[in-house]
Amino acid sequence: MRDPRYDILFEPVRIGPVTTRNRFYQVPHCSGMGHRYPAAEQGLRQIKAEGGWGVVSTQETEIHPSSDISPSNQQRLWDERDIGRLQALTEAIHAHGSLAAIQLAHNGIHTANRLSRIAPYGPADMLVDTEDPVQARAMDKSDIRAFRQWHRDAALRAKRAGFDIVYVYAGHDMTLLQHFLLKRYNQRSDEYGGSFENRLRLFREVLADTREAVGDACAVAVRFAVEELLGQDGLTHDGEGRDVIAALADEPDLWDVNLSNWANDSQTARFAQEGFQEPYIAFVKSLTRKPVVGVGRYTSPDAMVRAIRSGILDLVGAARPSIADPFLPQKIEQGRIDDIRECIGCNICTAGDNTAAPMRCTQNPTIGEEARKGWHPEIIAPLPRPASVLIVGGGPAGLEAARALAQRGAEVTIADAARQWGGRVSLEARLPGLATWARVRDWRLGQLRQASNVQMYLDSPLSAQDVLAFGMAHVAIATGAHWRCDGVGRVHRQPLPFLGGANAARVVGVDALLERGAAAVHAALAANHAQGAPTQGPVVVFDDDRYYMASVLAELLARAGLQVHFVTPAPIVAPWSEHTLEQPRIHRRLLELGVHITLLHQLAGWQGDRLDLACVYSGRLQPIACACLVPVTARLPNHGLWQALQAASHSWAEHGIASVERIGDCLAPGIIAAANYAGHAYARSLLSVQVAESACATSYDGYR
Numbered sequence: 001m002r003d004p005r006y007d008i009l010f011e012p013v014r015i016g017p018v019t020t021r022n023r024f025y026q027v028p029h030c031s032g033m034g035h036r037y038p039a040a041e042q043g044l045r046q047i048k049a050e051g052g053w054g055v056v057s058t059q060e061t062e063i064h065p066s067s068d069i070s071p072s073n074q075q076r077l078w079d080e081r082d083i084g085r086l087q088a089l090t091e092a093i094h095a096h097g098s099l100a101a102i103q104l105a106h107n108g109i110h111t112a113n114r115l116s117r118i119a120p121y122g123p124a125d126m127l128v129d130t131e132d133p134v135q136a137r138a139m140d141k142s143d144i145r146a147f148r149q150w151h152r153d154a155a156l157r158a159k160r161a162g163f164d165i166v167y168v169y170a171g172h173d174m175t176l177l178q179h180f181l182l183k184r185y186n187q188r189s190d191e192y193g194g195s196f197e198n199r200l201r202l203f204r205e206v207l208a209d210t211r212e213a214v215g216d217a218c219a220v221a222v223r224f225a226v227e228e229l230l231g232q233d234g235l236t237h238d239g240e241g242r243d244v245i246a247a248l249a250d251e252p253d254l255w256d257v258n259l260s261n262w263a264n265d266s267q268t269a270r271f272a273q274e275g276f277q278e279p280y281i282a283f284v285k286s287l288t289r290k291p292v293v294g295v296g297r298y299t300s301p302d303a304m305v306r307a308i309r310s311g312i313l314d315l316v317g318a319a320r321p322s323i324a325d326p327f328l329p330q331k332i333e334q335g336r337i338d339d340i341r342e343c344i345g346c347n348i349c350t351a352g353d354n355t356a357a358p359m360r361c362t363q364n365p366t367i368g369e370e371a372r373k374g375w376h377p378e379i380i381a382p383l384p385r386p387a388s389v390l391i392v393g394g395g396p397a398g399l400e401a402a403r404a405l406a407q408r409g410a411e412v413t414i415a416d417a418a419r420q421w422g423g424r425v426s427l428e429a430r431l432p433g434l435a436t437w438a439r440v441r442d443w444r445l446g447q448l449r450q451a452s453n454v455q456m457y458l459d460s461p462l463s464a465q466d467v468l469a470f471g472m473a474h475v476a477i478a479t480g481a482h483w484r485c486d487g488v489g490r491v492h493r494q495p496l497p498f499l500g501g502a503n504a505a506r507v508v509g510v511d512a513l514l515e516r517g518a519a520a521v522h523a524a525l526a527a528n529h530a531q532g533a534p535t536q537g538p539v540v541v542f543d544d545d546r547y548y549m550a551s552v553l554a555e556l557l558a559r560a561g562l563q564v565h566f567v568t569p570a571p572i573v574a575p576w577s578e579h580t581l582e583q584p585r586i587h588r589r590l591l592e593l594g595v596h597i598t599l600l601h602q603l604a605g606w607q608g609d610r611l612d613l614a615c616v617y618s619g620r621l622q623p624i625a626c627a628c629l630v631p632v633t634a635r636l637p638n639h640g641l642w643q644a645l646q647a648a649s650h651s652w653a654e655h656g657i658a659s660v661e662r663i664g665d666c667l668a669p670g671i672i673a674a675a676n677y678a679g680h681a682y683a684r685s686l687l688s689v690q691v692a693e694s695a696c697a698t699s700y701d702g703y704r
Helices: 004-010 038-050 081-092 143-158 176-181 196-214 240-247 301-309 320-324 328-333 350-355 397-409 422-426 435-449 464-471 501-506 510-514 520-529 547-559 583-592 640-647 674-686 694-701
Strands: 013-017 019-020 023-024 055-062 099-106 135-138 165-170 218-227 254-259 292-294 314-317 388-392 410-414 455-456 476-478 482-485 539-543 564-568 596-598 599-605 608-613 621-625 628-632 634-635 661-662
Touching: 004 328, 013 292, 023 038, 023 328, 023 539, 038 055, 055 320, 081 143, 081 476, 099 143, 135 634, 143 165, 143 196, 165 176, 176 510, 176 564, 196 218, 218 301, 292 640, 301 314, 320 596, 328 539, 388 397, 388 464, 397 674, 422 435, 422 510, 422 674, 435 455, 435 634, 435 674, 464 640, 476 640, 482 510, 501 520, 501 547, 501 628, 510 520, 510 547, 520 628, 539 547, 547 564, 547 583, 564 621, 583 596, 596 599, 599 621, 640 661
Parallel strands: 023 055, 023 314, 055 099, 099 165, 165 218, 218 254, 254 292, 292 314, 388 410, 388 476, 410 455, 476 661, 539 564, 539 628, 564 596
Antiparallel strands: 013 019, 482 634, 599 608, 608 621
């Protein structure tokens, strides 16, 4: 069934003493579950092996208490007590024929050791790079000997736990080995500092130690960042990044190469396309005879084949695509390319680790729930008895509910008042840099259109009487939400009177921009001019949502030639996007587009063409010119249909209705991942035994 063009992806590859069954390589990535929730971590990796990934790696694994990165929840291999937990993990991976890899890590100055309270280690006396008032101690020769022993001991424990590939990790500006290598950190004057060869010494020694300890049975891999995008202030792929590969060319069994830091390595689709790392890593294979794995958010098998045939990679690395679809390799092998849930590059997955919480995914609502809830990404138990379901709303929650219910065997009818499917996804995918978000809609539509038990209706607004007339046993209301225009958000908890009255015509809401783009602002300015209202000054985008929407709308307006002033009560632009690794790029892009930015100010008044801002600390007023205001603050559920049905609940039974539920933004506005999850959870729970929320809330404790 496999397309012969993709045969090369299923060739085995020798990696030192072990062989992977194919070229699909799930590189080390965080999960937010780690050592605290071993059953959840095991379930996640086991599903990847079942889905066909030839190599399945854990996340970074602390080798010693002096590299304690609490509260972040990675893996831990401090002593013998950790072996049993990891052995269960490797056995689960091996059960599906995959190799298990472990990324040993000492975080050096990238940790404050909040739990262990050990003074951090570094190549020199310096502040750690976390927001802690903590300094690292300069390692002396005895410290270096101890570190080498810790790494060797951890490698031996990893071997006993059953791992096939053991990493020496020098990447992402997060590891002691990289800190010793980098000139900006290493100011030593002994044999471990100064020259390139001296700064490389510890890296070379630990690599040799690891090979000597476990190389008879385990492949020894190096994960190394060849480029930091810092110019001459950091590693460059045509400078010392290249020099490291040349110096150690054939010493490891595998080179896993990427960019540093993590925000560069895992760029969102808003800022980087599939295969974006290729220009930086393409040289590596010319310097080594050992296999090379790299990443680049590969979701297309054609792009994967091209990277291999062009001599860039031997193995296709993936973190985010393996999260969005753990069964990506199997679907390619079975000729089911259209069934792949392609990663959209939104980095909701990275937000889990950055908030010390279990991983989530916009495309894959089962991620992180494999063990806790027994959710499988491809398998859902059929309904215990026939059921008919009406879903009102074709956004992410409605589409996923319909898809999953159809998979369970329900007779599904889904209707939407709009003329296109997707709800907010379709609107937001038209914004700059967010085109891949349409994959959330497109994959589900593709699945629904193959189902014989689904009826789909667009341009079909439904009243409560319409719903009753359908006579469906179960009704899911997924009518979404709308953006507020009255200023209510985090800092302003009451509507702002000065946004109404005469000024209301100069307020352009988010929904208007999503529907009409910059034309909505031009229309408002033209109407105001015709009525003699002030039209001079910039468009002010006020952001109290603090994620992506305000910045991407500011970008949209600036690209349309409008003068834009971005105002927020937050101390930085789009602060929640720090968790998705894109905050600096968002701020930089706004500056490049000429957007003026004012931080730490809220709205205080609006007279004529003057908008008054107030400092969030002092209250001091700052007037700015403003022709038009775009408030990006909060949303309200579209629950009119729900309320009308509640009012008619006395007649549900006579119309054959057994249940009516709200799902997604209609219940509580949130991110697209939350809406997708809500639709999936509804489909899973229909006619199933319900689990009390209190029980769910404590189920993670059982994984300790």
